[in-house]
Amino acid sequence: MSRARALVAALLVALVVAPHFLDRFWLQVGSLTMAAAIAAIGLTLLVGVAGQISLAHAVFVGLGAYGYIVLAAPSDAAGWGLGLPTPLAAIGGVTLAGLAGLAISPLSGRVSGLYLAVVTIGLVFIWQHALQEVEDFSGGYAGRPAPELSVLGLSLGESQPWHIAQVPYGGAEKTWLLSLAALVCAFVAARNIARGRPGLALAMIKENEIGARSLGVDVRRGRAAVFGLASLYAGVAGVLMALTTQFVTPQSFGFQLSTDYLVMVIIGGVASVRGAVAGALFVTVLPRVLGQYTDGLPFLARVGSGGIDANVLSVFVYCALLLVVIMFARGGLDRLLGLLVSSRRASAVVGH
Amino acid sequence: MDSLLSATANGLSLGALYAVMALGFVVIYRATGVLNFAHGAILLTGVYIASVVSQAHGYAPGALAGVGAGATVAVVAETVFLRHSKTRDHITLTILTLGLNILLVTEVSRRIGTHTLPLHDPIGNALTRFGGLTLPTARVLALVVSLVVITAFLLAFRLTRWGLAMRVSTADAEVASLMGVRLSVVSWTSWAIGGALAVISGLFLASFPAPGVTPSLADTAFRAFPAAVLGGLGSVGGALVGGILLGLAEAFAATYEGALGSWAHNLSGISAWLLLLVVLLLRPEGLFSARTVRRV
Numbered sequence: 001m002s003r004a005r006a007l008v009a010a011l012l013v014a015l016v017v018a019p020h021f022l023d024r025f026w027l028q029v030g031s032l033t034m035a036a037a038i039a040a041i042g043l044t045l046l047v048g049v050a051g052q053i054s055l056a057h058a059v060f061v062g063l064g065a066y067g068y069i070v071l072a073a074p075s076d077a078a079g080w081g082l083g084l085p086t087p088l089a090a091i092g093g094v095t096l097a098g099l100a101g102l103a104i105s106p107l108s109g110r111v112s113g114l115y116l117a118v119v120t121i122g123l124v125f126i127w128q129h130a131l132q133e134v135e136d137f138s139g140g141y142a143g144r145p146a147p148e149l150s151v152l153g154l155s156l157g158e159s160q161p162w163h164i165a166q167v168p169y170g171g172a173e174k175t176w177l178l179s180l181a182a183l184v185c186a187f188v189a190a191r192n193i194a195r196g197r198p199g200l201a202l203a204m205i206k207e208n209e210i211g212a213r214s215l216g217v218d219v220r221r222g223r224a225a226v227f228g229l230a231s232l233y234a235g236v237a238g239v240l241m242a243l244t245t246q247f248v249t250p251q252s253f254g255f256q257l258s259t260d261y262l263v264m265v266i267i268g269g270v271a272s273v274r275g276a277v278a279g280a281l282f283v284t285v286l287p288r289v290l291g292q293y294t295d296g297l298p299f300l301a302r303v304g305s306g307g308i309d310a311n312v313l314s315v316f317v318y319c320a321l322l323l324v325v326i327m328f329a330r331g332g333l334d335r336l337l338g339l340l341v342s343s344r345r346a347s348a349v350v351g352h
Numbered sequence: 353m354d355s356l357l358s359a360t361a362n363g364l365s366l367g368a369l370y371a372v373m374a375l376g377f378v379v380i381y382r383a384t385g386v387l388n389f390a391h392g393a394i395l396l397t398g399v400y401i402a403s404v405v406s407q408a409h410g411y412a413p414g415a416l417a418g419v420g421a422g423a424t425v426a427v428v429a430e431t432v433f434l435r436h437s438k439t440r441d442h443i444t445l446t447i448l449t450l451g452l453n454i455l456l457v458t459e460v461s462r463r464i465g466t467h468t469l470p471l472h473d474p475i476g477n478a479l480t481r482f483g484g485l486t487l488p489t490a491r492v493l494a495l496v497v498s499l500v501v502i503t504a505f506l507l508a509f510r511l512t513r514w515g516l517a518m519r520v521s522t523a524d525a526e527v528a529s530l531m532g533v534r535l536s537v538v539s540w541t542s543w544a545i546g547g548a549l550a551v552i553s554g555l556f557l558a559s560f561p562a563p564g565v566t567p568s569l570a571d572t573a574f575r576a577f578p579a580a581v582l583g584g585l586g587s588v589g590g591a592l593v594g595g596i597l598l599g600l601a602e603a604f605a606a607t608y609e610g611a612l613g614s615w616a617h618n619l620s621g622i623s624a625w626l627l628l629l630v631v632l633l634l635r636p637e638g639l640f641s642a643r644t645v646r647r648v
Contacts, residue, residue, distance in 0.1 A: 053443050107629070110636040114387045114446060118581045119632055121574060122625030129622045259450060266447055308462070315458045322451040326444055327437045
């Protein structure tokens with residue numbers, strides 16, 4: 001275990017100093033990955049721990065992102081806005097996503113399994129419809145810019161760069177650090193929930209509903225609560241996404257994003273918080289890096305030429321990985337991490 | 353009055369197509385307990401092959417090849433991927449079909465590109481008149497073919513040994529296999545039928561008044577999900593009623609959304625989902641599912 005702790009500490013230090021050395025592209029990919037990891041952690045609590053499949057995760061991520069923008073931006077030509085202080089707006093965006101998750105508790109509490117999967121697909125389509133119709137809210141196809149965050153006069157955006165050891169820290173660097181802080185909190189909280197009493201109750205609901213009920217677990221409330229919690233995580237991810245990309249469009253919060261999150265959770269390994277992070281890293285980084293280096297990779301065609309381009313190839317790779325994980329290796333990336341982190345003796349004892 | 357009549361006729365025809373597709377979901381669900389998210393991909397692949405083959409050899413061989421391809425893809429999905437999975441958990445297997453769906457749709461969309469492939473069907477954009485009612489001939493034909501397919505399916509389900517095996521294995525798989533039912537055969541024939549049904553409805557959904565074969569056809573399969581779920585996933589009758597109901601709801605929404613004011617703009621696109629939400633709020637396991645009694 002001590003080796004694992006040392007590795008985690010080294011990784012954390014590396015992530016904290018990373019903005020000092022990375023360029024803008026990598027910083028943005030990193031922040032997006034951390035946002036995706038937070039969303040995936042939320043979904044893994046819902047799908048992995050509680051056994052409830054949801055394809056509506058993108059809706060709550062989108063609510064977080066748009067919630068932040070609408071609360072923070074002043075009303076102008078781009079759409080409605082309340083012009084609140086940005087930290088309040090960020091909290092508001094997260095709360096909005098969480099409340100929306102709780103608001104559908106009559107459904108998420110009662111409907112289960114595959115029925116819930118189909119209902120949540122419906123939520124995605126209804127949400128997309130609403131975004132397209134209410135252009136004052138979403139900015140229509142053109143999308144809306146996200147105001148930069150500033151906490152108590154301290155700007156976390158591009159406008160006032162910090163200078164740390166002669167390196168200017170602009171928006172990308174600051175967002176990286178903010179995302180990292182959020183990810184660490186989200187990770188620790190999720191681990192404690194999954195390992196503590198609530199996690200036990202949820203796992204019980206997943207394995208045996210009647211058994212859970214007879215042991216005094218309120219099944220309906222448990223299901224609704226974990227759905228709300230997952231939405232809260234999604235909301236945090238949405239705010240961070242808006243801050244990273246500084247611009248959001250309705251199309252980015254559709255069905256595909258939902259399936260991406262589900263893929264992250266599954267290839268990460270069932271019910272594993274650190275696996276979800278690994279899955280998010282894989283699914284987020286792969287297409288962007290392949291896209292960035294298309295010119296140097298002879299087997300890749302340009303996007304739109306009809307050949308196998310970066311996006312198509314990364315879809316092939318991550319779907320193949322999904323199939324392999326489901327068919328042969330249920331542990332997924334989590335198991336792989338476990339082999340890396342733990343010493344041989346420990347894995348020989350635990351791993352059979 | 354005319355618009356009411358034509359909305360009803362259009363809704364019935366569309367609903368029959370949804371019912372055929374939903375029947376495919378139900379057959380597969382009953383046989384394997386999996387909700388086939390790859391339905392859209394199977395539909396798209398079949399219709400794409402139909403379009404390519406009909407280019408060279410005419411419509412009838414094309415349509416046959418398409419339906420055959422749909423059945424083949426479904427059987428391959430079942431025998432190669434689902435049967436060899438370590439897990440038997442239905443939700444995980446359902447996610448597997450979702451992965452297959454993304455994979456296939458990405459590949460076929462890449463091949464189609466931004467084009468709209470024609471189906472070369474002999475009917476084209478002909479219209480049929482009944483009294484004061486004018487309908488695309490393709491839609492009338494869709495209704496007729498759907499009714500024939502549904503009737504044939506119901507007869508096979510009730511009267512043949514396959515239908516018996518299917519019903520028995522849903523009721524109790526263990527006893528069924530003890531009585532000599534080969535569950536693997538039941539399972540792959542069900543997938544083949546499901547795949548073929550998807551392509552049959554797809555062929556009509558791609559013909560007039562739709563422009564032709566585009567990648568977005570895969571999304572129409574999503575519209576049949578609520579039809580299958582509305583009635584209760586394992587229920588054949590439920591799929592039929594659900595399909596017709598949703599077809600009617602969509603057609604009425606499309607006809608009257610203009611009169612309802614600006615909030616209802618494009619309402620027909622989500623009417624099926626709204627209806628599903630309401631139904632599941634009232635009956636969480638669908639309209640026709642047997643109410644399971646559980647004691648604690």
